[in-house]
Amino acid sequence: MxxxxxxxxxxxxxxxxxxxxxxxxxxxxxxxxxxxxxxxxxxxxxxxxxxxxxxxxxxxxxxxxxxxxxxxxxxxxxxxxxxxxxxxxxxxxxxxxxxxxxxxxxxxxxxxxxxxxxxxxxxxxxxxxxxxxxxxxxxxxxxxxxxxxxxxxxxxxxxxxxxxxxxxxxxxxxxxxxxxxxxxxxxxxxxxxxxxxxxxxxxxxxxxxxxxxxxxxxxxxxxxxxxxxxxxxxxxxxxxRINQKRTFGDRKLLEFLDLFTEEWAGDTEEISAEQTIENAFLQLDKSAKNYLAIVQGAQVVAYANDRDLLKAALAKETGATA
Incomplete structure (x- = not known):
């Protein structure tokens, strides 16, 4: 410290x-x-x-x-x-x-x-x-x-x-x-x-x-x-930036999978890729975990921490995954 x-x-x-x-x-x-x-x-x-x-x-x-x-x-x-x-x-x-x-x-x-x-x-x-x-x-x-x-x-x-x-x-x-x-x-x-x-x-x-x-x-x-x-x-x-976060907060996680981490060995809590970024922020905060495991079709497809979610929330539409 x-x-x-x-x-x-x-x-x-x-x-x-x-x-x-x-x-x-x-x-x-x-x-x-x-x-x-x-x-x-x-x-x-x-x-x-x-x-x-x-x-x-x-x-x-x-x-x-x-x-x-x-x-x-x-x-x-x-x-x-x-x-x-x-x-x-x-x-x-x-x-x-x-x-x-x-x-x-x-x-x-x-x-x-x-x-x-x-x-x-x-x-x-x-x-x-x-x-x-x-x-x-x-x-x-x-x-x-x-x-x-x-x-x-x-x-x-x-x-x-x-x-x-x-x-x-x-x-x-x-x-x-x-x-x-x-x-x-x-x-x-x-x-x-x-x-x-x-x-x-x-x-x-x-x-x-x-x-x-x-x-x-x-x-x-x-x-x-x-x-x-x-x-x-x-x-x-x-x-x-503030408005982008508000706008993109209701977008689904699956739209931004390319911005998230592919591997994580620590503790996680699962969340559906169909959930919104805003819901992911709330779940991560409540879970006290470092990462969420994003699940699509019963498989973990990516991991996201608060910085990853913020990056997605601030993403410009031209750079977001469709």
């Missing part, structure tokens, strides 16, 4: 980037921080690994204050993915991914095994990509390497600073889907900064919406859509 207690960040020119913020970021969940440019979202994230330091207040990781922690050791224990990817062009993909394990004095065999399993995790064949160089990869492939490099030292916390914003729309959507699927496997505490509301609603377990150095609302994507805290939140989310 990451906790901010009365944190203020004041720069020498008097600008307050953060104003008395108290927050808890839940463990093993993906939290998206979003807001307009200059709202303080990146400053807030950089506080976690001490790239920025508070003027006032304290930050805790698992209830231990980070103020007195050694910066180098702290940063080696936290994964970090940036927008510009930051791969070293003169180093192979294997060497890039193994940077932190090397600093942690892992053995050669342990480093190689870790590189192989991480590349496989994001669909990059180790036999093909380990000895290649960054410039031999596409932008999307490079960003996949950037993500797994942040995971190489097996950190509990991963910070991601607008990692997909420089990619083309197709690559970006693919990586959003992969990150969601990856999180189901690795269960890390991920803090994801973005300026894209659709991205935040799609990938996040919880969303922190900021303005002018302050937090306007914290909640699940569904909570922000259903109950925006004020006019700023409502405006930032967009009336179009």
């Amino acid at each position: 990451i906790r901010f207690e009365n944190v203020t960040k004041r720069f020498p020119d008097g600008t307050e980037a953060l104003k008395d913020i108290s927050l808890v970021l839940p463990t093993n969940e993906l939290t998206a921080i979003i807001g307009p440019s200059g709202c303080g979202k990146t400053t807030l994230m950089k506080m976690i690994n001490k790239l920025e330091k508070p003027t006032e207040g304290s930050i805790f990781i698992d209830e231990k204050p980070i103020n007195g922690m050694d910066e180098v050791q702290l940063r080696r224990s936290i994964g970090y993915v940036i927008q510009r990817i930051g791969l070293f062009p003169h180093m192979t993909i294997s060497d890039n991914v193994a940077l932190v394990p090397k600093l942690l004095d892992w053995t050669k065999d342990k480093k190689e095994q870790r590189v192989r399993e991480l590349l496989q995790l994001v669909g990059l064949d180790p036999e093909v990509y380990m000895e290649r160089y960054p410039l031999e990869l596409s932008g999307g492939q490079q960003q996949r390497v950037g993500v797994v490099r942040a995971l190489a030292g097996d950190p509990n916390i991963v910070l991601m600073d607008e990692p997909f914003s420089a990619l083309d729309p197709i690559s970006r959507e693919q990586l959003q889907d992969e990150l969601r699927n990856l999180q189901q496997t690795i269960n890390k505490t991920i803090v994801f900064v973005t300026h894209d509301m659709d991205e935040a609603l799609k990938i996040a377990d919880s969303v922190i919406l900021m303005r002018d150095g302050q937090v306007e609302q914290v909640g699940t994507p569904q909570q922000l859509i259903d109950n925006p805290a004020n006019e700023f939140v409502r405006s930032f989310i967009g009336i179009e």
Whole structure:
């Protein structure tokens, strides 16, 4: 768990980037921080690994204050993915991914095994990509390497600073889907900064919406859509998205099967594919399960969690399955 207690960040020119913020970021969940440019979202994230330091207040990781922690050791224990990817062009993909394990004095065999399993995790064949160089990869492939490099030292916390914003729309959507699927496997505490509301609603377990150095609302994507805290939140989310959810909430699940998850090994509760998205939201909430198993013709055809249902509820008609 990451906790901010009365944190203020004041720069020498008097600008307050953060104003008395108290927050808890839940463990093993993906939290998206979003807001307009200059709202303080990146400053807030950089506080976690001490790239920025508070003027006032304290930050805790698992209830231990980070103020007195050694910066180098702290940063080696936290994964970090940036927008510009930051791969070293003169180093192979294997060497890039193994940077932190090397600093942690892992053995050669342990480093190689870790590189192989991480590349496989994001669909990059180790036999093909380990000895290649960054410039031999596409932008999307490079960003996949950037993500797994942040995971190489097996950190509990991963910070991601607008990692997909420089990619083309197709690559970006693919990586959003992969990150969601990856999180189901690795269960890390991920803090994801973005300026894209659709991205935040799609990938996040919880969303922190900021303005002018302050937090306007914290909640699940569904909570922000259903109950925006004020006019700023409502405006930032967009009336179009809210209306889309209302419009598509009465559409049947079977129309959106291609948006849902094909496999899930955890506990589920069954629901008919003939039920509406709105009814699925209600049943999932009552069940206290992570996923619903969608049944059609006595067979489970897909699985959906609250984010999948929200994605379907926000789907544009041109992209929905007929």
